[in-house]
Amino acid sequence: MNSNKINILFTGLSGNDSALQSLIKSDKVNFIHFPTIEIRKSELSREEKNKINNADSYDFLIFTSINAAKYFLQLYENDFSTLSYTTNIVAIGEKTASVLLNNNIDVDLISNNSSSESLDELLTEKLVSKKTILIPGSRLSRVNLFNSLKVKGAMVDFITIYENEIPEKISNIEKEKIRNTKINLIVFTSPSTFYNFVSIFNVDDVKEYFSDKVIATLGPVTKRALEQENLSVEILPSKYNLNSLTTEIRNYYKLN
DSSP states (O other): OOTTSEEEEEOSSOTTOGGGHHHHTOTTEEEEEOOOOEEEEOOOOHHHHHHHHTGGGSSEEEEOSHHHHHHHHHHOOSOGGGHHHHSEEEESHHHHHHHHHTTTOOOSEEOSSSSHHHHHHHSOHHHHTTOEEEEEEEGGGSHHHHHHHHHTTOEEEEEEEEEEEOOSOOOHHHHHHHHTSOOSEEEESSHHHHHHHHHHTTOSOHHHHTTTSEEEESSHHHHHHHHTTTOOOOBOOSSSSHHHHHHHHHHHTTOO
């Protein structure tokens, strides 16, 4: 690799996203996509399948990610277009909302940022108290939002419809390339991308390992997870999406 270029390691799933193209195509950057998570569909019980197919009986249906929307659409056996007649549809960020809108599901509320905090702020106690809520998502996305909504007086059903796991097939050649590359910036899009990275590379001393690397995170939840490991996050976009993240990285390295 050209030693004069900035080596950026991106650990999220969407390594070829249009929002990242200005980094990928930059003649000053070596953009390395090494996803540390893999999405797998969950096996649902009959009761869970029934709750999914009766989503229109809930006051609110909340989608906390694009994957939550995609897997829900695979599971829901009724007419998409009638779902929002009786149920308030809530989406985290514009991309998740677009998936729903493209499948004739009207979206009532969209959070400004793709973060659970932004979604939580949107769903006030006045709005959700004594309301029934269904959240289809990943096991990792449950805790904070689920607990907050219950504290606000909502009756919440959470169904794990997909799992974020360490990829099964990572070649030793791929890992060696990462080990032998001087990484300047590493991007974590979720806490699981960080924890899985540490596991994949058997990092014993995270403080030492990341001491010579700039760290960027997509949102504040990931930032806090890294700070709990005594790591400093130098790049956090004001809006928690890839477009904003790319802009912040370009500004940081003066690539504009």
